[in-house]
Amino acid sequence: MTDKVIETRKLVAGYGKMVILHGIDFYVLRNEIVTVVGPNGSGKSTLLKAILGIAKVISGNVIYEGRDITNERLDRISRMGVGYVPQTDNVFPNLTVRENLEMGAYTIKDRNEVRKRIEEIFEIFPDLRAREKQMAGNLSGGERQMLAMARALMAKPKVMLLDEPTAALSPKYVDLVLNKIKEIRDSGVTIVLVEQNAKKGLEIADRGYVLVTGRVAYTGPAKEILEHPEIGKLYLGLKK
Amino acid sequence: MDKVGLVLGIIVVAIIAVFAAINVSYALDLIFFIAFYAIASLSLNLEYGYTGLSNFGKVGFIAVGAYIAGVLSAAFNVPFPLCVLAAAVAAAAVGAFVGIPTVKLREDYLGMATIIIGEMIRILLRNTPTNSVWGGVFGLRGIKPPFAFIKDPLARQFAYVGLSVFLFGLVYWLIERWGNSPLGRVLKAIRDDELAAKSVGKFTYRYKLLSLTLGSAIAGIAGALYAFYFLYLNPDTFIPLITFMIWVMVIIGGMANNAGVVLGTAIVILINRITQIAKDYIKLPLEPNYFQAMLVGLLIILFLMFRPQGLVPEKPVNTPSWEVLEKAEEEGRAKPPGGEEQ
């Protein structure tokens, strides 16, 4: 039996009166990296937001570990073990790096446990240790992205939803971030990755979804999408 | 105008007619008040309804107009039309003075600045020397009536109220013209989405400032009308509550709908008058004036919550909006499962 961590069934969602997703069937298996790619405005970010209850689900269901979490409150979903790294505004700028991490571990009651977690995180992201006392708003773009992922990891999530973590990063950081994502997966976290950079995003993924105007245009193993003769050219700007 | 508006409008006119049948002078007074407040609320509608500016100091601009007109008439014997003009210019100047630093900031700043300006003006007027023409707390006296040559008091009142209604009509016509002009569409665009309005190349700052200045000028005219009706001014009549009465009129009537705003004005004033009359017959364990002010607060909240578009909703602009485009796109392809029953 396959173990679906997150599943959406015929998901229709949007903001206010605007409908952006028109019936998405989507799932992630345990401990895989699934990358969602597609052109601008195809509803990639909205898919994540609909899963998390930020965008409004009009019909259809979101299932997390067998429980229906459609339109559930974000803080409750997060307490169930779903980590989220938004594309922009993904750190608290007026909190120090350490405080940002503490906020990530908000659901952990034990203070010693939190301290231990922060040490572990500093092992994974050594750059952050030097900036511990700095305001997160003063970090560079790459450091911010690291902090955002580190913050999401603090709560030991079972799944992490990452919204374009490589957007607006220098090439050096793009590879670094994607490597970290692979490391995080190897530590046992399931990953849903929304990527503008289709090639890089799919390279580290197990499976992929191609979203076009709010519908799933193609789905399959990541390699298959990368090597597909038309999908890449039509939607993703990949060159042969 | 839609059905609700039409029915309510007929009721308002009927009530005024009943008053006129009982006491002509009282009905004239009522009509003057409706005209005066309608001019004020139309000016607020220009600022808030069309442009989304939060002017919480309307009464201050009215006071400026009233006092400038009053002083010019009482001390310098300036004729009535010039007084009105001067009142408009002075109030516009104050509006521009507040607007220049604030309209480019978030709406909070304009709200706070205007409410403070309104109170500043009142305090300044209170503290003018009592032996000067301004009168300080004792008020300003000696305004020359514009229709002094008419001997019969009722006829004189009739002439003045007629003039006020004419001015109201003029203001209404002007704002309606503005609302349907390219400028009006720009103002609405600013209100609905500043970023979008900026990106299509409309310089929002200047239009916002223009809207605030024009609105203030119109409020100044309303003030001048007030001064020449009562021929006496007291700073303590220009309390912030007046501003919020005007806000209620706009909110009840319907944002960016001039006819609706006038209707809202008439409704608020009639409710006010009728409760004033009713309090002599019905004894409640309440002070009716305070109760009315509480009602003003409650009405603001309830309308914002349950009918933010007002009694008479805004008329759609005659250009295709996003929804129309969306619908066209929607029809072009298969309906999504679930649809949009929201």
Next chain:
Amino acid sequence: MLKKREVSLLLMMLLLLQSPLYAVSINEIFSKVVPQIPQIFLDTVMLGNLYFLIAIGITLTFTVAKFANFAHGDVATVGAYAAYLLYNFAVIGGVVNGLAVELGYISTIGGLIILSIWYILRRRGYGNTLLALGIPIFLTGLTVLYGCYVGANLVDLIIVAATTSAVTSLLSYLLVYKPLKTRNASLVQLMVASIGVALFIRYALYEMTWYSRTYFNTEIAYQNFGMPMTSYQGWFINGTLVIVNATAALYFMNKIPAIKIGAGGIKLTSLSVEEYYKLPPQPNISFTDLYIWSTITVIVIVLGLMLLFKKTKIGKAWRAVADNPILAAACGIDVESVINLAWLVAGALAGIGGLFWAIRTQIYPELGWMVLLNAFAVAVLGGLGSFWGTFAASYILAFAEQLGVSILAAINPQFTGYRFLIPFSVFLLVLYVKPEGLASIKKRKA
């Protein structure tokens, strides 16, 4: 390093303060104002304390709600009235007021009921709002009962003012702003709604004063608070500051408590009547208990808020919600609880501020509204939403006002009626020169 804009700000402020001077000889004003400087500083601290207590609430709600709350002043009036009524009418002529006792019991039991409902629902993750409501209602009841049976002291009054205002503030959020936010109300609509709340509260209080006048023959508007104050006077004599308990001088004929502060340290002594009357007729400084109480209160509140924001989990969560509510929720923070807390704290501080304002001047339904406009000036000068900016702005504005009043009085005593214009002028100046307020100056240094 001052930037050009800051220089121009300072210059304009100086010009503003000097503008009335041209009417009278500058020397004359100088000779009148300079001796008052110690007093001006004392009054600045006092007035600044009171500004801070009101303005900080505006800042705190602004951090999470992101709109200027025009009802804040009237929330403060509610607390002030609660304290005033408790202080003056809980015990009338030695007899405990039945109405007050009833209210006390209703509030205590009501609070308990709300808390027990919360206790039942808490497992399901609901009802944090009930907790936030239940505690202050319960506390209000307890303090009212304490005031009835034991006697209301200042601490008791502070608590009752804080809790009633906190409940009012939270209710205004739950009943008005929260539903409006879920309906996607715009910023202007939220502001207008807060004005609606302000009008409703203010005129409900007016209605209460009318009711009291008509049915109980008791005037409760424009009354002095009636709290006995000890006044102190101080003289600079040969480099030593002598502070005398001037109220005691009226009662104890031979031993008047005094403090001598000088090069030799601080010494508690007492003066005899002869010594007292040998002092110059005009003291250099004079102040009352209220100066001391308000300063202590502000110190406690500033320390408390610092601890809250820097050390506690919920305080950090508050800052997180202020920064980015969606990300805060993604961290598992119950954003609604944090917002409830923000409205409670802001309301409580408003109540304390309102109480002190009422003690300083008079109690009347428009009290909070009059203070609110000054508090807006403070909040904008501080840069909306900045804690230390608000703190600094409170005292800067208070100083400008006190100094301005002294200058106005030196020119012509009638001009002191214009004192309200001073904070307002500063407000307009800030808008013209530096709309970001003081917070932006601090940020650039960091």
